[in-house]
Amino acid sequence: MSQSVWYTRCPAPTPLSIAYQLGWVEQQFKEAGVGVRSIRDSKDPAVRESHFTHALDFSFRQGGNIPPLWARSGGRQTQVVGVTTTDEFQAIIALPGSGIAKGSDLRGRRIGVPRKPGERIDFQRATALKGIVSALSLEGLSHTDVELIYLDSPEASLIETGNAAFLGLKRRYPYGEELLALASGRIDAFFVKGAEGLVLANQIGAVVVSEFGFHPDPRIRVNNGTPRPLTVDALFLEQPPDLVADLVAIVGRVAGWAEAHPHDAVRLIANEIGVGEDAVWAANGPDVHRHLALTLDDEQAVAFAHFKTFLLEWGFIPADFDVAGWFAPAPLEAATRRNAA
Structure with missing residues (x-):
């Protein structure tokens, strides 16, 4: 077994992020004589x-699901040891005065889609397209009923690049290309999600044309951020003693802690994303602190299978694979017994 493990998480509401910020993850591995190194740092x-390819052995990750789906599809031996379903704001927005007030008004309009031609995993393009397809389907429309305008950007997707010209900020928020295109009249609408998307929509006084982040049908709301899997590589999973079960137990404790400390939980989520706490409450709902559990259930498997099919049909992942076989329930079962005791 390696004397250290690698971890990474996305700037999003995840119990792994909270557990790490509380110091629980490092403490747990320290007691086992194992160091924890940050992939992002x-x-x-x-x-x-x-962070995107899951290429490192002895690593674990929780965040957007497109990169781990891509990695598994390409043959990387990873397993899902827990899933967090924290729904979030998802919408198509337009400018006032555009004549677009509801989803059916999108017919024949130009919808912007971010694209990074040099990226192996263009998760931002996939995320936007899934949101667009979901919104159109609610009106009986498809992508052929609108004009998709691809907005190419050479900027890498690595989440810590930022722009040093602005006082060394480590992260640039999404939707910059889409906002410029909307302002210049190149597009009529675009997709946003999460706290960053809600803040942007509020800042420009946008019309929320279609909002579906809390839609009752999981096939509509499933996207890169819903749900978010906790994944480990197979080599790490196979190592004794029960280090992965220890990890799952520590991350699993966050759900109870967050319910008892809702404002502290939201403060840590906001710190992770880089937004105000009010944006988290608004984007994820007043019960966000009650939706940070780690589970592995049939509904989550169905959601992943549906999204995997979408990614396969649109050419974002190279091959099909069995989602049920991707789930590894043993660590969560062991962690649940441990936490109950």
Whole structure:
């Protein structure tokens, strides 16, 4: 077994992020004599890329699901040891005065889609397209009923690049290309999600044309951020003693802690994303602190299978695979017994 493990998480509401900020993860592994190294904080670009590719052995990750779906589809031996379903604001927005007030008004209109031609995993394009397809389907429309305008950007997707010109900020929020295109009249509408998307929509006084982040049908709301899997590589999972079960137990404790400390939980989520706490409450709902559990259930498997099919049909992942076989319930079962005791 390696004397250290790698971890990474997305700027999003995840119990892994909260557990790490509370110091629980490092403490748990320290007691086992194992160090924890951050993929996002590495100076090596090849290491940082594993945030998306899951290429490093002895690593674990929780965040958007497109990169781990891509990695598993491409043959990387990973397993899902827990899933968090925290729904979030998802919408198509337009400018006032555009004549677009509801979803059916999108017919024949230009919808912007971010695209990074040089990226192996263009998760932002996939996320936007899934949101667009979901919104159109609610009106009996498809992508052929609108004009998709691809907005190319050479900027890498690595989440810590930021823009040093602005006082060394480590992260640039999404939707910059879409906002410029909307303002210049190149597009009529675009997709946003999460706290960052809600803040942007509020800032420009946008018309929320279609909002479906809390739609009752999981096939509509499933996207890169819903749900978010906790994944480990197979080599890490196979190592004794029960380090993965220990990890799952620590991350699983966050749900109870967050319910008892809702404002502290939201403060940590806001810190992770880089937004105000009010944006988290607004984007994820007043019960966000009650939706941070780790589970592995049939509804989550169905959601992943549906999204995997979408990604396969649109060419975002290279091959099909069995989602049920991707789930590894043993660590969660062991952790649940441990936490109950």
